[in-house]
Amino acid sequence: MASTQLHGASVGDRIYRYTTTAFALSIPLLLVLLAFEVAVAAWPALKAFHLGFLTSSAWDAVNGTFGAAPAIYGTIVSSLLALLIATPLAIGVAIFLSEFAPSWLRQPVAFLVDLLAAIPSVVYGLWGIFVLVPFLREQVMPFLADRLHLGDTPLFSGPAYGPSMLAAGLILAIMVLPYISSVTREVLMAVPRSQREAALALGATRWEMIWGAVLPYASSGVMGSVILGLGRALGETMAVTMVIGNRHEISSSLFAPGYTMASVIANEFSEATNDMHLSALMAVGAVLLAITLMVNIIARWLVWRVERRGQA
């Protein structure tokens, strides 16, 4: 029986292997269970309203009709607004840190930007309520509407309440910036040195090197980082709930209050009295889960592609 000692695993090894495998399996299991439980919670509302749930704007808890269109619209608009503001800044920071920053500055600046990601969402919300929203109401909104005479355009029309889509987009931009910039920085650092040296050897300036040789090589990874940021923005809850104004209405104006999927759930959960209202909120959660799952899978795949190419 000496051979079992040599070839077969000992009891300890077998226990160790089974235990770590079980822990590893807990992650897929958790994800499946999560999707299942959310679907179960959402089922009554999805069954009652079918696809109309996604397209209807009627949200009436008393009469029991629910449509998530304003929340879906608000989620998409606030997230796109955030990306529009954050992406150029985040890529700029990443380029600065990976290409231009002197080495003594690199660590501290990277640390400060990463720190933005460490601030809890509810603290952003607090700052949003007491600083950002009043600042928008008293300075930015009058400036945009009256000084720049944009008040008649659909994007900037209506009274300046303060809590608005604009406020939500701005606070989201601050919150997703560190995510986009840190992944972009990693992707840029995965670009081989030879790529840069070849461009410089051909006589490119530093910017031409970045624009012509580094960014094209990293493009799908940068794209991935932006989509990763989108995933964060879509699901961000507390800060948005505190500044968006919470109203079930689709308005073209960025000054108007709105709703996002996450903020509807957070805001109405404790007030929901009947089962259909609760289930409608959970159905909003299920839609959010489906969208963020898709966005995350695409983003991971894009980033993974660049990193694998960098290693090869």
Add this chain to the structure above:
Amino acid sequence: MTSRAPRRSIRARRARSAAMVALTVVAALLATLPLVLILGLLLKQGASSLNWAFFTAMPKPVGETGGGMANALAGTLMLIAIASAIGLPVGIGAGMYLAEHRGGRLASVVRFLSDVLNGLPSIVVGIFAWQFLVRPVKHFSALAGGIALAAMMIPLVARATEEMIRLVPNSLREAALALGYPRWRTSLTVVLRTALPGIVTGALVAVARIAGETAPLLFTAFGNQFWSTSLTQPISALPLQIFSYAISPYEEWHSLAWAGALVLLALVLVISLIARYVTRSRFGHGHD
């Protein structure tokens, strides 16, 4: 095609390059500006309303001045403890599996799914925990809150553990095996021990991340105006208390919210700084 375009002089190209470099500097400045603004205001507002009573007193009803967040502080610590007790062993175990089966098919699936899980909105995790743990027993509880936070920790800890174990030189593992150590003892006493500082860092980063989470707690821990340390009762937490005070109409509560935010951020930053310090001391010993 390009021959028709006017060729820019080298000076114009250099100027353009310098301008773009300057723009990236501006981007870096703009990106750090909100941080400075938020931290500055938090220190100013928070420090002026922070006092000893904040840490020791219970919340007062509307209209009475004073009061603190003793129960919320205790609640946050308790939630962190529950989450860590569940999330750390599972996360570290999963990470060990991932590191030891680098190319395996199950490992790549688990790795991918843990990244996906990590990117899911925390509010969805809250809904899951509510449906799974709160609804069947019909009441909110500290345990459900802790489990929701643990679900968020597991993928973070697993990936961090994997990265750290990968840094352990293979020769170390081989040396232990050559000396006749069984695999499990090699993994636990040689590999895991060597990677321990890095894993501690990963664990602390995960704790810092969940300490400030609010959304999952809305559906699970729910909040509580009274002192509670029971696992099966609703429990208060610092982020929940900040949220409900911030959206209230009362001045007194607003300043308590600022004080709470300052304490919460200090907690998160201290944990993050310890995490950095642990890794630095490790790399200080010539591992980098």
